[in-house]
Amino acid sequence: MSFNSGKGNTPAGSSGASVADDEPNEYSILNLDLDKFTSEEEVSRLFQMWKKEMKREYQTQEEESQKFEVFKSNLKYIKEKNAKRESPNDCKLGLNQFSDMSYEEFSKTYLHETDAPPSWGAVTHVIRR
Template sequence: MGASTTPLASAAALLLLLLAPLAAAADSMSIVSYGERSEEEARRMYAEWMAAHGRTYNAVGEEERRFEVFRDNLRYVDAHNAAADAGVHSFRLGLNRFADLTNDEYRATYLGVRSRPQRERRLGDRYLAGDNEDLPESVDWRAKGAVAEVKDQGSCGELPYRSPPFHFLLFFIPLLLLNQE
């Protein structure tokens, strides 16, 4: 039995042969190279990143400190991507708007619930029972309609209105409420 090829298979093979050099060229055009970057290259990339993300720093020494954080993150990205090219990882990393933050700064700013500082509370006597007031032994607040049934509240810090489909609500709900008055 001789090997016969269909025109479609031949076209696919030809297309693959033509696209292979383009794929190799695209990899060499990546802004990420592996190995230690020079100080000059890292500073150039940092300046481009700052311009792209609108970053400016006013405090004395803050820009230099942020550059060092950026450079550490760049080293991490480069090392990860070199490992990805070697087949260790199935994904690649890049520089995003968080590239000048340490892991601790990122976690403190973007993960979990932000708690407000607790102010000192003053105890009042508004809800204290009077001396001659009879109080029940217990109260079933569910029967009085004051408590809803148990619901899944999601993860700590998970707010449904923070996800993109709900962003429009942050703008429109106040407008709707104003129009009803």
């Protein structure tokens, strides 16, 4: 679950090399060890780096504060889920362009109810092996 926002983005403190679309690299915050961000100050720095890489800007300080709280909650969830991985081949969660969205906000924005597909007719036979 890692996405990048576009070419030429670099997090604070990087060498300025470009970041390819949808591919985290050594200059992307998407490759960081998220477990090392434990203090409020470190998480705040991570949020600032994430905002820069995702080109995210908020209209007010209040909105930014709310998004930071959601970001912290999502970061905690990511760390908890990744800590339960039983092998390096298990799914690993990470930051992406939705990291400042609550589940409710994501659902409202991206998940919509759709009509069921038209019936394909009755099944006339079953293949058994």
